[in-house]
Amino acid sequence: MVPAGSDPSAAVCQGADVTAPDLDVVTRIDELRALLDRVRASGRRVGFVPTMGYLHEGHLSLMRAARAADEVVAVSIFVNPLQFAPQEDLASYPRDLERDLALCTSVGVEVVFAPPVEEMYPQPIATTVSVAGVSERMEGAARPTHFAGVATVVAKLFGIVGPCRAYFGEKDYQQLAVVRRMAADLSLPVEVVGCPIVREPDGLAMSSRNVYLDPEERAVAPVLHRALLEGASVVQAGERDGEVVAARMAEVITAEPLCRLDYAEVVDAATLQPCRRLVGEVRLLVAARLGTPRLLDNLGVRVPEG
């Protein structure tokens, strides 16, 4: 742990000021488990925010939500190799632990779990957690092994962290659905909480991968959000055919020469299955490549009745 001698479980037991505690940086699984067991044994609840680091306002919003609801907030920072395919950007994924720790401290996080890869995977992992259905379309089609990698590491992190509320951004909406389903199917003692997307002033959804955008691409990037707003306004105007709405979103994106559309979809908000006839809560999702990075965005729409 860094700094030595700091113990958030002891601090909260003693009723110390929890809004600006020392930050404990834990790298070992058994140490984190013991620390959080002490927290729970003292009657305090754990809020958990799993991340891959390179934190931005989206992550901080999750930490603030945990801070507001739970007595002790733990953040994991782990770039999980399992969820990257061989040709993807594992090696170049942006990392800045010192900056991340300062950001965690700034929002009152008590515990950061930043394990080395050898601690999480001391031997090649043989176990895979996979979720059928919600994993299969959209990102699952574009990145066939991605969600199994996500579900496996999240199951493991939940096993380490223990009973908690766990906060995930709606930015990765399909990931949120995969994690929710996994936690429910396996009866894990974790309440999964989804939190709203945080956007730049021009509408671009915050993402660690936005740093890959060059200035010209960055200027174009809000087109994903504009496509979603156009889709939502078409629904509000009375359109009830999901394919028509999806086609309208696709038009907005393909009109931008720098963008290569991957998908534009209108799905049931819970099952993520495409809905032809729109009713209830639906989700609009788009993905497009802008230069190197793939950008994702999505928006919830409550379909007006009648």
Add this chain to the structure above:
Amino acid sequence: MVPAGSDPSAAVCQGADVTAPDLDVVTRIDELRALLDRVRASGRRVGFVPTMGYLHEGHLSLMRAARAADEVVAVSIFVNPLQFAPQEDLASYPRDLERDLALCTSVGVEVVFAPPVEEMYPQPIATTVSVAGVSERMEGAARPTHFAGVATVVAKLFGIVGPCRAYFGEKDYQQLAVVRRMAADLSLPVEVVGCPIVREPDGLAMSSRNVYLDPEERAVAPVLHRALLEGASVVQAGERDGEVVAARMAEVITAEPLCRLDYAEVVDAATLQPCRRLVGEVRLLVAARLGTPRLLDNLGVRVPEG
């Protein structure tokens, strides 16, 4: 719960006699979780014995091991549909809950978790936990979906039961290896304990499926154990070629006309990979069909040095 008002967590907190407590029969996931959380909050450890019921001395030996090591013993009785293939014996699998409860009481079990299928799987389960390597040969080859069904239900049971020691018989040796690997890979807060096979006086390994044997088949069934003893004696006599030892075991079984050999294997005790040159701890495993049922048996051998 049955009987109403009984609460093993309260009983153990108050230092009541834990060798013959009332038996709590819990059918709901949230109820079991709350009960065992209270047990742990009082500083008592939980021993957990997952079973499919129709209990025999093998199961009772697991419960006695838990009874000796842990303050509160919980047994699950659940015939898990996920681990049966469509053509297998799910519908006819032997069940006798009243007798099982009496047996649990007789060895001092405090809690039985006997959920209906709808409680464990309120919707078709979309999540699968699979373990590569140790799952793939022998039983995994004979029953391709079996170990994923086992790993999934055990992961779920571990999620429900929470931190515990969990006891499994070595009778299903490959299952034990799958569960050990899954718990390690996912960092589950569970210590997996393997316990020795319990045998009938004539050497037949106890199994709920032995009730399927007719008298003639039952008389022949100890041939599996005899084959293992023959294999072990060949190793003790100096044979170091795993294939030669396996062939000798196969001969013993195929010499019995009622038996159809499925496999005879000599594998590394930890990895379950076949070992040609025998060294260290090895495991001899056999499987054969006798009439309808498939029978399994295995034996550990420490290869003499030099």
